Amino acid sequence: MPKESDIIRADELTFEYITDESAAGGKAIDSVSFTVKRGSFTAIIGRNGSGKSTLAKNMNALLFPTGGKLWVDGYDTSNEEYLWDIRRCAAMVFQNPDNQLVSTIVEDDVAFGPENLGITPGKIRDRVDEALKDVGMYEFRKKAPHLLSGGQKQRIAIAGAMAMHPDCIIMDEPTAMLDPKGRSAVLNIAHKLHRRGMTIVLITHFMEEAATADDVIIMDGGHIVMKGTPEEVFSRADELRAINLDIPIAVRLAEHIRAAGIDLPKSIVTEDELADFILKRTETHDKGQ
Ligand SMILES: Nc1ncnc2c1ncn2[C@@H]1O[C@H](COP(=O)(O)OP(=O)(O)OP(=O)(O)O)[C@@H](O)[C@H]1O
Numbered sequence: 001m002p003k004e005s006d007i008i009r010a011d012e013l014t015f016e017y018i019t020d021e022s023a024a025g026g027k028a029i030d031s032v033s034f035t036v037k038r039g040s041f042t043a044i045i046g047r048n049g050s051g052k053s054t055l056a057k058n059m060n061a062l063l064f065p066t067g068g069k070l071w072v073d074g075y076d077t078s079n080e081e082y083l084w085d086i087r088r089c090a091a092m093v094f095q096n097p098d099n100q101l102v103s104t105i106v107e108d109d110v111a112f113g114p115e116n117l118g119i120t121p122g123k124i125r126d127r128v129d130e131a132l133k134d135v136g137m138y139e140f141r142k143k144a145p146h147l148l149s150g151g152q153k154q155r156i157a158i159a160g161a162m163a164m165h166p167d168c169i170i171m172d173e174p175t176a177m178l179d180p181k182g183r184s185a186v187l188n189i190a191h192k193l194h195r196r197g198m199t200i201v202l203i204t205h206f207m208e209e210a211a212t213a214d215d216v217i218i219m220d221g222g223h224i225v226m227k228g229t230p231e232e233v234f235s236r237a238d239e240l241r242a243i244n245l246d247i248p249i250a251v252r253l254a255e256h257i258r259a260a261g262i263d264l265p266k267s268i269v270t271e272d273e274l275a276d277f278i279l280k281r282t283e284t285h286d287k288g289q
């Protein structure tokens, strides 16, 4: 059967936490519809409490819709029969690496996911080695996770997800607790996996990270308030400010440069793009002299 081109599809998905026996907790996700294209790199951004983690947990069948529908790889997540198909397809990486490393030795930790999937020990060995090499942590395989830096631990968590051979990795603010070096290592790994064909869903507070995605979804108060390419979304800087979101540095700088009368394309959203544009312009200018 051919795979659907949308690996994740939500149709008026709603999720409400029930906080005690009688009172409903309000809708953490309120009737959202969207798709994630197979093989894409999708960033989800939104301020605290906007529903991003709730959405991620629904995509991994850790929570089940209380309204609407969500499909992962064509599997309806509200049908518990598909739980393991969904978790095999979409692996999760969480914000706090300490909460997701369960073993005292790195390689045992990475083996944990495939063990749960019932993979044979010989195959697990291969998968663990391969995943650790992918995240550049193979030489740390015999070490104790608690001796590693936050960024290294998060790379182990990603290796654990990779070892399940998922089609998609959902990362819920994987860089939030990391220093700049750890952050860029994790973002680079996400992009490396994406180049290899893996679907990446990256939830992040860092606009610079979102600017490197193919598609961006912006949440506010349980709703999707914007979606599109980084160019489409970040060129609407005033609307982003209105919902208290940051603007990528490159977009802010471009606004300043434009205000000074220099014509800059609206498509510039990353620092690399801005630097390229300025360099090309300088070269043309120099040649003209
Ligand atoms: N276990 C829970 N029980 C009750 N309400 C919850 C629970 N978890 C989250 N909520 C509420 O659901 C809403 C969405 O929370 P969620 O954690 O999904 O937001 P978020 O966008 O991930 O926020 P953050 O950026 O802080 O991680 C918030 O109003 C939050 O208070």
Ligand SMILES: [Mg+2]
Pocket (backbone or CB within 6 Å): 052, 053, 054, 172
């Ligand atoms: Mg969250």
